[in-house]
Amino acid sequence: MLLSSKQFLMLWNASLETLYMVSVTTVLTVIMGIPLGVLLVVTRPGHILQNKGLYRVVGFLVNATRSIPFPIFIVFVIPLTRFIVHTSVGVTAVIVPLTLAAFVFLARLTETALLEVPHGVVEAAKSMGASNGRIIWRVLLPEAWPGLVMAVTITIITLISYSAMAGAIGGGGLGDLAIRYGYHRYQKDIMWVTVIMLIIVVQLVQSVGDWLVRRHARR
Amino acid sequence: MPGLISQTLKAGERCQEPRFPALSIFRARKVESGMSFITVESLTKVFGSGSERQRVLKGIDLSIEEGEIFGVIGVSGAGKSTLIRCINRLEAPDSGRITVAGRDILSLRENDLRKARMEMGMIFQSFNLLSSRTAYGNVAFPLEVAGLPKPKIRERVMSLLDMVGLADKADSHPSKLSGGQMQRVGIARALANEPKLLLSDEATSSLDPQSTQGILELIARLQKALKLTVLLITHEMKVITGICDRVAVLDQGRIVEEGRVLDVFTDPKEPATKGFVEEVLKSGGPMLPDGYKPKGRMLRLRFQGEVVSEPLLSDLAALHSVKAVILQAQVDRIKGEPFATMLLDLIGEPRDLGSATDYLTGLGVRVEGITAHAS
Numbered sequence: 254m255l256l257s258s259k260q261f262l263m264l265w266n267a268s269l270e271t272l273y274m275v276s277v278t279t280v281l282t283v284i285m286g287i288p289l290g291v292l293l294v295v296t297r298p299g300h301i302l303q304n305k306g307l308y309r310v311v312g313f314l315v316n317a318t319r320s321i322p323f324p325i326f327i328v329f330v331i332p333l334t335r336f337i338v339h340t341s342v343g344v345t346a347v348i349v350p351l352t353l354a355a356f357v358f359l360a361r362l363t364e365t366a367l368l369e370v371p372h373g374v375v376e377a378a379k380s381m382g383a384s385n386g387r388i389i390w391r392v393l394l395p396e397a398w399p400g401l402v403m404a405v406t407i408t409i410i411t412l413i414s415y416s417a418m419a420g421a422i423g424g425g426g427l428g429d430l431a432i433r434y435g436y437h438r439y440q441k442d443i444m445w446v447t448v449i450m451l452i453i454v455v456q457l458v459q460s461v462g463d464w465l466v467r468r469h470a471r472r
Numbered sequence: 473m474p475g476l477i478s479q480t481l482k483a484g485e486r487c488q489e490p491r492f493p494a495l496s497i498f499r500a501r502k503v504e505s506g507m508s509f510i511t512v513e514s515l516t517k518v519f520g521s522g523s524e525r526q527r528v529l530k531g532i533d534l535s536i537e538e539g540e541i542f543g544v545i546g547v548s549g550a551g552k553s554t555l556i557r558c559i560n561r562l563e564a565p566d567s568g569r570i571t572v573a574g575r576d577i578l579s580l581r582e583n584d585l586r587k588a589r590m591e592m593g594m595i596f597q598s599f600n601l602l603s604s605r606t607a608y609g610n611v612a613f614p615l616e617v618a619g620l621p622k623p624k625i626r627e628r629v630m631s632l633l634d635m636v637g638l639a640d641k642a643d644s645h646p647s648k649l650s651g652g653q654m655q656r657v658g659i660a661r662a663l664a665n666e667p668k669l670l671l672s673d674e675a676t677s678s679l680d681p682q683s684t685q686g687i688l689e690l691i692a693r694l695q696k697a698l699k700l701t702v703l704l705i706t707h708e709m710k711v712i713t714g715i716c717d718r719v720a721v722l723d724q725g726r727i728v729e730e731g732r733v734l735d736v737f738t739d740p741k742e743p744a745t746k747g748f749v750e751e752v753l754k755s756g757g758p759m760l761p762d763g764y765k766p767k768g769r770m771l772r773l774r775f776q777g778e779v780v781s782e783p784l785l786s787d788l789a790a791l792h793s794v795k796a797v798i799l800q801a802q803v804d805r806i807k808g809e810p811f812a813t814m815l816l817d818l819i820g821e822p823r824d825l826g827s828a829t830d831y832l833t834g835l836g837v838r839v840e841g842i843t844a845h846a847s
Binding site (some may be wrong): 371378380381382384387395 | 605
């Protein structure tokens with residue numbers, strides 16, 4: 254079974270779209286999600302910047318965002334998407350709901366990873382006169398490094414999966430191709446190829462993540 | 473944070489000894505004469521609220537002199553950990569006053585508190601090393617906090633690791649070190665910025681007896697060499713008798729007994745103190761051979777100093793018409809001084825027993841009548 258050159262071109266374009274969506278979203282998600290995760294940890298009662306009110310509000314917003322199924326979420330944030338990128342359709346428009354959904358997800362995973370750092374280590378840094386900024390940058394984040402790498406890996410894989418739903422607003426990408434041609438038009442060969450490609454990409458991402466964690470653990 | 477670093481460096485330039493620029497807080501102040509190095513006054517701390525309110529510290533008063541090793545002993549839950557954590561304000565007390573080198577610790581603002589903390593090293597039961605850093609990196613951390621330049625850090629870290637006998641482990645991560653080695657790294661880290669005070673929070677409690685001994689010897693050696701003042705808390709008698717000059721016994725949030733280690737433990741007055749003494753004597757009370765029936769008067773003798781090396785019982789038998797059955801005898805050392813405990817069944821006429829007891833008391837032996845029970 255060989256793909257026609259037209260099908261091949263479709264696949265190639267879809268791959269590039271997926272790559273574009275996932276990479277841009279990953280960067281934005283990491284930039285926003287990890288700081289939010291840090292905020293969720295350090296504002297906890299008993300932590301270095303404890304603030305019960307802020308902790309509760311942020312926690313609630315994160316949960317609320319995560320409660321909404323992604324296809325509905327895409328529609329729900331259309332006004333915001335229009336405001337930010339001046340359009341609500343296409344690959345670029347998808348980046349807004351994808352980032353919003355993924356960064357709160359990453360924030361929770363970051364929170365879990367940072368909570369693995371024993372509190373005694375934070376206290377030791379405090380006892381040495383370290384500032385809160387130094388504790389975050391030089392203690393919490395480096396100590397939680399393997400957990401953070403895992404968190405980002407899981408987030409990227411989730412993003413690849415979410416990006417398939419982006420077809421609903423003309424987002425494109427591999428998942429969209431599989432649904433439109435493979436599912437709606439019964440072109441099973443396209444479906445199979447996209448599914449296999451997605452599996453390979455996800456495996457690759459997971460392997461890179463695992464490798465980074467292992468490299469750290471060997472020290 | 474470049475701002476902080478340049479500030480501390482500037483402070484260092486003004487300082488007479490530019491090698492460790494962060495050290496200014498305590499040096500800047502003259503300690504009032506007659507004032508102890510650490511004073512704690514009416515310190516209280518309550519945890520929780522409502523029905524779960526728990527008064528952990530109920531008015532602690534302490535004074536610790538410069539250059540001594542002061543131990544606070546207590547069972548778990550007595551409040552000792554809270555007490556030591558109040559000294560560098562890892563815990564915020566509810567009321568009271570703490571001064572270190574004449575400086576009011578509880579009124580320090582954030583910035584000054586951080587500088588003050590650099591001058592109070594602390595070591596912990598669970599070591600609390602950074603697992604992502606090597607032994608070298610861990611010792612370097614407080615020097616980075618102090619804003620030292622890299623070459624200075626390198627020089628200082630190597631000499632610190634050498635000081636605790638771990639120069640060859642500089643590149644090892646904590647996961648590759650034993651408990652004793654981890655605590656040595658902890659000690660090197662705590663002393664990196666040349667503090668005058670070392671706080672030790674159950675530093676040997678998770679170590680085996682051999683490592684405990686090694687760490688205690690190291691602390692004692694460094695205390696002498698660096699003229700440190702050490703405040704340690706522990707639930708282990710061997711730590712107190714091993715290295716402490718003075719001890720305070722903490723029981724349910726109060727200090728029930730305090731004084732020179734030798735005095736407190738050769739003549740314990742409070743039940744809590746007696747409990748710890750029993751522990752070091754390795755007996756939960758007089759243990760008699762099976763079926764032993766006391767023939768005379770059961771006495772417990774405690775003595776120290778020169779009497780320990782006297783033929784005490786022979787003299788006793790020769791000078792007074794009494795005979796002694798030794799049921800238990802032990803010689804321990806408290807900070808190097810021998811200290812003996814003996815359980816006797818003293819047989820003789822009541823009059824002779826009286827004069828024998830007076831004779832012993834006259835020699836400085838503490839005599840205590842006891843009712844023994846068979847084990």
